[in-house]
Amino acid sequence: MTFTTDRDDKRFQDTAGFIHNLMKTNPPKLTFNPDMKRADYPAWQTAIREKLLELMAFPEPPKQPAPKRLWIRKREGYQVQKWEAYPEPHCVVPFMMVVPDGVRQSSPAPAVMCFPGSGWSLESLVGLPEIGRKAKDNVKNKTDWKWQDNRMALHFAKQGMIGVAVANPATNDTDSRILNRTEVSLNAIFMGRSYLGISSFQKAHVLEWVSQQNYIDKGRIAVCGHSLGSEPADVLGVLYPDLIKAVIHNDFCCNWIERSIAQNGSLPPAWHLVPGMYKWFDATDLQASIAPRPLLFTEGGRANQLARIQAAYRLNDAEENMQVYQYAKYADPAARIHDFKPIPEGLSGNEYLEYANVDAKNHCFRPKRAVPWLEQVFASL
Numbered sequence: 001m002t003f004t005t006d007r008d009d010k011r012f013q014d015t016a017g018f019i020h021n022l023m024k025t026n027p028p029k030l031t032f033n034p035d036m037k038r039a040d041y042p043a044w045q046t047a048i049r050e051k052l053l054e055l056m057a058f059p060e061p062p063k064q065p066a067p068k069r070l071w072i073r074k075r076e077g078y079q080v081q082k083w084e085a086y087p088e089p090h091c092v093v094p095f096m097m098v099v100p101d102g103v104r105q106s107s108p109a110p111a112v113m114c115f116p117g118s119g120w121s122l123e124s125l126v127g128l129p130e131i132g133r134k135a136k137d138n139v140k141n142k143t144d145w146k147w148q149d150n151r152m153a154l155h156f157a158k159q160g161m162i163g164v165a166v167a168n169p170a171t172n173d174t175d176s177r178i179l180n181r182t183e184v185s186l187n188a189i190f191m192g193r194s195y196l197g198i199s200s201f202q203k204a205h206v207l208e209w210v211s212q213q214n215y216i217d218k219g220r221i222a223v224c225g226h227s228l229g230s231e232p233a234d235v236l237g238v239l240y241p242d243l244i245k246a247v248i249h250n251d252f253c254c255n256w257i258e259r260s261i262a263q264n265g266s267l268p269p270a271w272h273l274v275p276g277m278y279k280w281f282d283a284t285d286l287q288a289s290i291a292p293r294p295l296l297f298t299e300g301g302r303a304n305q306l307a308r309i310q311a312a313y314r315l316n317d318a319e320e321n322m323q324v325y326q327y328a329k330y331a332d333p334a335a336r337i338h339d340f341k342p343i344p345e346g347l348s349g350n351e352y353l354e355y356a357n358v359d360a361k362n363h364c365f366r367p368k369r370a371v372p373w374l375e376q377v378f379a380s381l
Contacts, residue, residue, distance in 0.1 A: 001264070001346055002264065002345045002346040003016065003017035003020045003021065003264065003345075004017075005017060016265060019265060020261065020264065020265045023257060023260060023261055023265070023278065024261055026279075027257075028257070028278060028279060028280050028281045028282060028285065029279065029280055029281075030044065030047055030048055030051060030280050030281045030285060031281060031282070031285055032044070032284070032285045032288040032289070032308060032309075032311075032312055034307075034308055034311035034312075034315075036315060038315055038316075041291075041312070041315055041316065044289070045289045048238065048281060048285060048286065048289040049238055049239060049241070049289065051280050051281065052235065052238055052239065052281070052286065053239060055194075055197070055274055055275075055276055055277055055280070056194075056196070056197040056200055056201065056235065056239075056274075057192055057193045057194065057197045058197065058200075058201045058204070059088055059193075059201065061087070061088035061089060062089070064086045064087065064088065064089070065086045066209070067083050067084065067085040067086070067095075067206070067209055068083065068084055068086075069081055069082070069083050070082040070083060070084060075127075077100065077101055077158070078098055078099060078100045078101060078154075078157050078158070079098075079099050079101070080096060080097070080098055080126050080127070080128065081096060081097040081098075081099060082094070082096050082122075083095050083096065083097065085202070085205055085206050085209065087201060087202050087205035087206075088201075091202070093166065093167060093174070093202045093205070093206065094122060094167045094173045094174065095122065095164060095165060095166040095167060095206050096122045096123075096125065096126045096153065096164075096165045097153075097162060097163065097164050097165075098126050098127075098153045098154050098156075098157035098162065098163040098165075099157065099162050099215075100157050100158075100160050100161070100162070103162065103215050104215055105214040105215050107215075108214070108215050108216055108217040109160060109161060109162050109215065109216070109217055110160075110161045110162070110216075110217045110220035110221065110222070110378050111161065111162040111163075111164055111210055111216050111217070111220070111221050111222075112153070112156045112161050112162070112163055112164065112221075112222045112223070112224050112374065113164050113166065113203065113206070113207055113210070113221070113222070113223045113224065113233070113236070114152040114153040114156070114163050114164060114165045114166070114224050114225075114229075115165075115166060115168070115203060115223070115224070115225040115226065115228075115229025115230070115232055115233055116150070116152070116165065116167075116168060116226060116227075116228075116229050117150070117226040117227030117228055117229060117363075117365070118168070118171070118227055118228040119171065119172070120150055120172075120226070121167070121171075121172040121173065122165045122166075122167050122172070122173065124147060124150055124151065125150065125151060125152045125153045125154070125163070125165035126151065126153050126154055126163070126165055127151045127154040130147060145364075146364045149364050149365050149366070149367055150226065150364060150365045151367075152165065152224060152226060152365050152367070152370075153165040155365075155367040155370075155371050156224075156371060156374070159371055159375055161374070161378075162215075162216065164206065164210055166202065166203045166206050168199060168228060168229065169181075169184065169195060169198050169199050169202065170184040170185075170195075170271075181195070181269075181270075181271055182269065182270045182271070184271075185269075185270035185271040185273065186270050189270075189273065189275060194273060194274045194275065195270070195271035195272075195273070196231055196232065196235065196271070196272070196274055197274065199231075199232045200231075200232040200235040200236060200239075203232050203236060204236055204239065204240070207221070207223075207236060207240065207243070207244075211243055218243075219245070219381060220245060220378045220381055221243055221244060221245060222244065222245055222246040222247070222248065222374055222377070222378075223236050223237055223244055223246075223247055223248070224247075224248035224250060224370060224374075225248070225249065225250060225251075226250040226251065226364075226365040227250070227251050227363065228271070229250075230249045230250055230251040231272070231283070233247055233248065233249065234247065234249060234283065234286050234287060234290075235286070237286075237290050237293070237295075238286050238289055238290060241293070244293070245293060245294070245377065245378075245381060246293060246294040246295070246296070246374060246377045246378075247287075247290055247293065247294070247295050247296070248296045248298065248370050248373070248374065249287065249295065249296065249297050249298070250298045250299065250365050250366060250370060251297075251298075251299055251363075252297070252299045252300055252301035252302075252356055252357070252358050253284065253287070253297050253300065253301025253302055253305050253306050253309070253324075253356075254283060254284075254301060254302065254305070254356065255282050255283065255284045255302065255305045256268065256272070256278070256282055256283055257278055257282050258282075258302070258305070258343065259352055259356075261345060262343045262344065262345055262346075262347045262352050262355070263347055263348070263349065263352055264345060264346055264347075266349070284305045284308060284309060287309050288308060288309045288311075288312035289312070291309075291312040291313045291315070291316045291318060291321070291322070292313060292316035292317070292318030292321055293321065294321045294322075294323075294373075294377045295309075295313075295321065295322050295323075296322075296323045296324075296325075296369070296370065296373050296374075297322075297323070297324045297325065298325050298365075298366040298369045298370060299325070299326070299327055299358070299363065299366070300324060300325065300326035300327055300330055300336075300356075300357045300358070301324075301356055301357065301358075302343075302355070302356050302357075303336065303338075303339035303340050303357075304339075304340055306324055307340075309322065310322055323373060325366065325369045326357060327357065327358065327359040327362060328359070328362070329357075329359040329362070330357040330359065335357075336357050338354065338355045338357075339357075343355050
């Protein structure tokens with residue numbers, strides 16, 4: 001089914017139809033225009049950054065205690081460290097670091113901020129047994145391919161980079177027995193904030209601390225997010241242009257407005273909601289504003305949206321700085337039968353994913369794509 005009206009004036013008595021049509025006919029004010037002139041790009045990029053910072057609603061807390069290290073576990077070739085940070089009053093944010101042997105002030109290493117997918121814990125990112133809702137699968141950790149691949153911080157550390165894994169709010173270590181993540185997200189919105197804003201602020205706090213450590217190569221810091229973690233990775237990439245040298249978006253390229261229209265206004269989970277965002281920009285506009293810095297998509301996405309982002313890189317004479325890999329299922333262009341075709345309305349969630357070239361059951365962090373790509377980026381700096 002799709003929204004229709006029989007009225008001659010094309011108005012909707014159906015409020016849902018009115019809102020759906022409002023979304024279709026009111027593009028974001030700061031949406032990226034592929035025909036933009038090169039001279040206009042810096043001002044647009046600044047406008048995106050300023051509006052994003054406003055919508056993220058970062059607080060201005062009084063000075064807080066420095067992060068505290070809780071323990072160290074030594075392994076062959078590296079060590080795992082557990083820390084907690086205190087970004088604002090009453091708040092504790094767990095994070096972990098995987099530090100290769102030999103890293104010190106006289107021999108600093110590049111760092112990668114690693115943000116997990118929706119339900120994955122810090123432990124999984126550093127190669128320790130999963131906790132939380134996946135804890136029942138611990139016996140499978142050593143053979144489960146997704147757990148093996150999702151050890152994001154460890155994969156980077158084994159190539160000489162410091163992996164810094166930061167927890168997602170309301171998940172595993174940060175979960176509550178009283179409120180679930182949806183309820184936490186909605187409460188944040190009533191407080192004038194959002195789940196993404198809180199997640200990004202917490203990760204930004206850790207990023208700023210990391211950049212001040214004398215064993216970190218401040219000129220080579222990247223962000224890497226898987227699935228849910230790809231959103232704060234994009235946000236930090238936009239807000240810290242002088243500090244973040246590369247962004248790895250380990251998910252598919254998705255324009256939320258296009259997706260919502262195609263799915264009859266079906267809402268994403270509450271933790272994706274940022275009040276006012278659609279009025280100004282979409283995720284793909286944020287990604288376009290990262291140009292000319294290196295940007296990697298590891299799981300393809302909508303061809304028309306990727307093309308818009310590529311246009312931003314072409315505008316900046318940096319087309320080679322954007323790399324896109326597809327799911328294996330869609331690696332052959334002949335398999336991407338919906339590329340550049342109009343997307344219909346009334347799609348189910350699974351039907352939309354087909355149009356976006358997403359092989360959902362194989363959604364995972366892609367170390368074989370992300371790690372070599374970032375090695376090349378850092379080698380060029």
